[in-house]
Amino acid sequence: MAFTTNATIASFGGKLLKLTHAAKSTNCDMNLNLYLPPGSNSGKKIPVLFYLSGLTCTGDNCAEKGFFQHKASEKGIAVVYPDTSPRGLKIEGEDDAYDFGSGAGFYIDATKEPWSKGYNMYTYITSELPQALFSSFEQLDKERVSITGHSMGGHGALTLYLKNPTLYKSCSAFAPIANPINAPWGQKAFSGYFGENNTSKWKEHDATELIKSYKGTPKILIDVGTGDNFYKQKQLLPENFMAAAKEAGVDGCVKLRMQDDYDHSYYFMASFADEHVEFAAKALGV
């Protein structure tokens, strides 16, 4: 479970660690970035924000271009940037498409062969990775964890949060695939990982379905740009999520902000990263 530290990079007064570890759930070595804010060796427990990346990305893109370290440094929050899928499993076709296989794990545990042999990002993110991190980095506070993500990672953040009400203190998302069972990206991924007709399984990983039966008081912030082409192409469907939240009587706990002219890029995320970290910080008690 131990991590290899490939690099330690000074960033906003803290350190960005480039880590690798052998993961059982994904059946391969996994890379990730861990940002430790200033003072992380002072003996104080540090809350943690998981950031889940979108299609084609690794944990590197947002660490470089997302600007989360800026406010995380100020608030004293660690940020975890995992990869988006297993890599190099030698499954036929795993590198053929940008929206399925490598870089497109969709934060589910695949039930269909051959993908089930390692495409288990749900277990990796909710269980194996946090266990490894909390065991290796004792300053990280496993009682204070929040989650955020972008696009496919926004889908991941929402579904992992809604399925695990005690695991995360809050959830935010940038341009999430909020209703994948009704969007081309989600339909392709769920067909491939779960099977075309396995709709009951599909619904278990659809944020819009999950919020309908959510018990409790969720804390969710979502930003979507009105200039986002994937929003226009109905890959994201945040309105469906809001309608379901309303149906469930929890729409008062979900803030959806449509941001004028913003696109799907890291320019969009960088512009609102401070606010998403502040949203998490409040839920994490810092």
Place this chain on the structure above:
Amino acid sequence: MAFTTNATIASFGGKLLKLTHAAKSTNCDMNLNLYLPPGSNSGKKIPVLFYLSGLTCTGDNCAEKGFFQHKASEKGIAVVYPDTSPRGLKIEGEDDAYDFGSGAGFYIDATKEPWSKGYNMYTYITSELPQALFSSFEQLDKERVSITGHSMGGHGALTLYLKNPTLYKSCSAFAPIANPINAPWGQKAFSGYFGENNTSKWKEHDATELIKSYKGTPKILIDVGTGDNFYKQKQLLPENFMAAAKEAGVDGCVKLRMQDDYDHSYYFMASFADEHVEFAAKALGV
């Protein structure tokens, strides 16, 4: 002199314009990014910060990873991110090395054939580009301009500032090549662009030489990371610059900060971008 707008991207409440224009001095079309802060069409004149990039970069890298827009948005400052050289002049060998030719214009006007046919980034940055910008974007305030840059672009910022005391209100630099005539990168570039024995010309573009005879009260901020490998390899030589400033009696006007553990990367720049924009903002009267 007109610009073509290839894209308009929402960023920190303002707009990042991806521009192209035909430039005479560099003998080719030049790409650049222009960040216009919020409210830039309100009729108020907007001060301008030129950011000069380092070796291998275009105007894109810092616009994506430098986070200058964060504070520039707040302060109401436009940021110009030019390219680092002409491109595609079909000069033999122009793409052979990362530190000479394409991506390595060094902000000089080459005197040696064949480079003199377009490697004139000094004229481009100090004259042609600002004239084109101020003519096309009337909201930009040509009376309030500052300059900053990274590595080769830090050399550019320092030398353009010191050679043109009335053009810029302040200068800052990240890990600048502060004494190129005594550093391998500078020696290679100046040999190629000016000729091996043209040392009088070399000195005209060496910040350490220029500060010796600077008349007036410069406003200069320099950050260098102590973990910067190029600093360790003596490519940057900020101490020589400080010694020369002291010799000239202006060291009180130059702030050199050695930043613990920081490297040469955009992680380093992002960490201090807010402070460099604030330094410029003060000089620009905002």
